Amino acid sequence: MTKTRLLIVEDDEDIRTQMKWALGADYEVLTAGDRAGALTAFTADRPSVTLLDLGLPPRPNEPDEGLAVLSAILSLDPLAKVIVVSGQGEKQNALRAVGAGAYDFLCKPVDMDELTLVLHRCVYLAELEQEYRAMQAGAQAGVFEDMLGASPQMQAVFDFIRKVAPTNAPALILGESGTGKEMVAQAIHRRSTQSGGPFVAINCNAIPENLLECELFGHEKGAFTGAQTQRKGHIESAAGGTLFLDEIGELPAQVQVKLLRFLQEKCFQRVGGRQEIASDARVITATNKNLQEYTASGKFREDLYFRLAVMVVKVPALRERGDDVLLVAKAFLQGYGAEHGKPGLTFAPDAMRALSVYRWPGNVRELQNRVRRAVIMADGKRVSARDLELADAVGELPTQTLKEAREAVEREMVQEALRRHRGKITSAAVELGISRPTLYELMEKLGIGREG
Ligand SMILES: Nc1ncnc2c1ncn2[C@@H]1O[C@H](COP(=O)(O)OP(=O)(O)OP(=O)(O)O)[C@@H](O)[C@H]1O
Ligand SMILES: [Mg+2]
Known part of the structure; x- marks a missing residue:
């Protein structure tokens, strides 16, 4: 844990040293004795909380210098937390400071217990606010744990991750293939209390049914012909971390029973073994199938379903995310462009339309x-719909946008008028019924010279 940074602005060296000594165990303490020192320290180190003596040199008996520091700090950071300290019988000044935006005030001589309490509350609030600001910044930029998405649909998914991750409850992630289910599972893991442990991902569909049980639970030596050594399963390796089971709908019946027991009791036996082995791995599952239908038809155990589906999130299909398609596409274009030594690529208008209308x-x-x-x-530099192999997707659409059609008409009329008037701007503008500056603007926008 890094210590919270605290700035003490106090002109009396004895008090300064005393406070530093008293608070040094819990805070990273910075000190300053006057306005200039205070502002330099604040700008350079951005302390979470500033403890500010109102009476500073050159006039230590007046509050002006302290109030000036307060207002300078608040103009640098309107959410800065400043606790002012004033002399006995100067409560008026302290109240003025609170009116000007200080978080709280204390009177000299400062009672250390009171100071500790006020600081504690203040730091708590400052940290909450910082976290909230960071969260908002992330949300605005449309990135969360490497996942891109500014749409309300994706923000809801990010919100789910934030809330569910620290609970360590099983989570079920639904969504079509390629929507980012594994990324969601990884984000939950990274934000969980077991983030220091392993993240083990298994695709239940990719492992032959007869091997899956051994893969998950491991086996003892001699459990079956060919089992020459004992082997740990993934549930054991994921201890202290997260086990991600993709395509959970395809889990064979006997493995479903064993997984259910593990979820209930947090322990299991290796194949061919008697010994109970414990593992605190958190289980996150995903599927692109309708698991409820599977339970109705008996393909999937209902009791297991309810164990896994404590918290359920549906990752929306890309076509349901509005402008996120363009946001994500542009990010990929930049990334792959850089990777292939082609920086500065952009999408042509037909490509943008194709990206938006295609069903993905x-x-x-x-x-x-x-x-x-x-x-x-x-x-x-331009990537077209054809480069994306999506020319067909825009084929059925009108070939031009309204903007393109308008520009084509404008271009034709401007060129024609200029030609007729041999490049004379004034007469061409009169014929077109627009002002000279407007004609110049149009010519510039359409890239047309005087000769048309
Ligand atoms: N929101 C996103 N932002 C950026 N990249 C993403 C996002 N969602 C998914 N991806 C990328 O898309 C690819 C597919 O994601 P992922 O493997 O998580 O999907 P999935 O739902 O698990 O797919 P499947 O159903 O095939 O298992 C990955 O390369 C991932 O990095
Ligand atoms: Mg996957």
């Missing part, structure tokens, strides 16, 4: 693949 059955993974390919295929 493969979701973010498909977008990733199409952009990666387009970066390689693109000639010049």
Whole structure:
């Protein structure tokens, strides 16, 4: 744990030393004796809390200098936390300071117990505010734990992760393939209390049914022909961390029973073993299937379903995320562009339209693949719908946007008028029924010279 930074502004050296000594165990204490020193320290080190003596040199018996420091700090950071300290019988000044934005005040001689209490509350509030600000900044930029998404749909997913991660409850992640379910699981892990432990991901569909039980629970030596040594399973390796089971709907019946027991009792037996082995691995599961249908048809145990689905989140399909498609596409374009030595690539208007109207059955993974390919295929700086292999997607749409159509008409009329008037701006503008400056602006916007 890093200590909270505290700035003490006090002109009396004895008091300063005394406080530093008393608070040094709990805080990283910085000190200053006058206005200049205080502002230098505040700017350089941004302490969470400032303890400010109102009476500072050159006039230690007046509050002016202290109030000036207060207002300078607050103009540097309107949310800065400043506790003012004033002389006995100067409560008026202290109240003035609170009116001007100080968090609280104390009277000299300062009672250490009172100071500790006030500081404690103040630091708590400052940290909450900082966390909130960081969260807001992240939300605005549309990035959360490496996941991009500014849409309300994705913000809801991020909110789920924030709330569920620290609880260590099992979580079930639903969503079409390629929507980012594994990324969500990783984010939950990183924000959990077991983030220091391993994250073990298993795709239940990728392992043959007869091997899955051994993979998950491990086996003893001689458990079956060919089991020459004892082997640990993934549940054991994920102890202290998270076990992520993808495509959970495909779990064979006998493995479902064993997993249920593990969730209930936090222990299990290796295949061919009797010994109870404990593991505190948190279980996160995911599926792109309708698990409730699976339980109705008996393919998936209902009791297991309820154990896994304590907290459920649905990751929306990419086509349901509004402008996130463009946000994510641009980020990929930048990333792959840099990777392939083609910086500064942009999407042509037809590509932007294709990205927006296409249905994205493969979701973010498909977008990733199409952009990666387009970066390689693109000639010049513009990536077209064809580079994305989405020319068909825009094929059925009107070939021009309203803006493009308007510009085409404008271009034709301006060129024609200029030609007729041999480049004479004044007469061309009169014919077009617009002012000269407007005609100049149009010519510049459309890239047309005097000769048309
Ligand atoms: N919001 C996002 N921002 C940036 N990249 C993303 C986002 N969501 C997913 N990706 C990327 O898309 C790819 C697919 O993500 P992931 O493997 O998490 O999806 P999934 O839902 O688990 O897929 P599947 O159903 O195929 O298992 C990964 O390369 C991941 O990095
Ligand atoms: Mg996956």
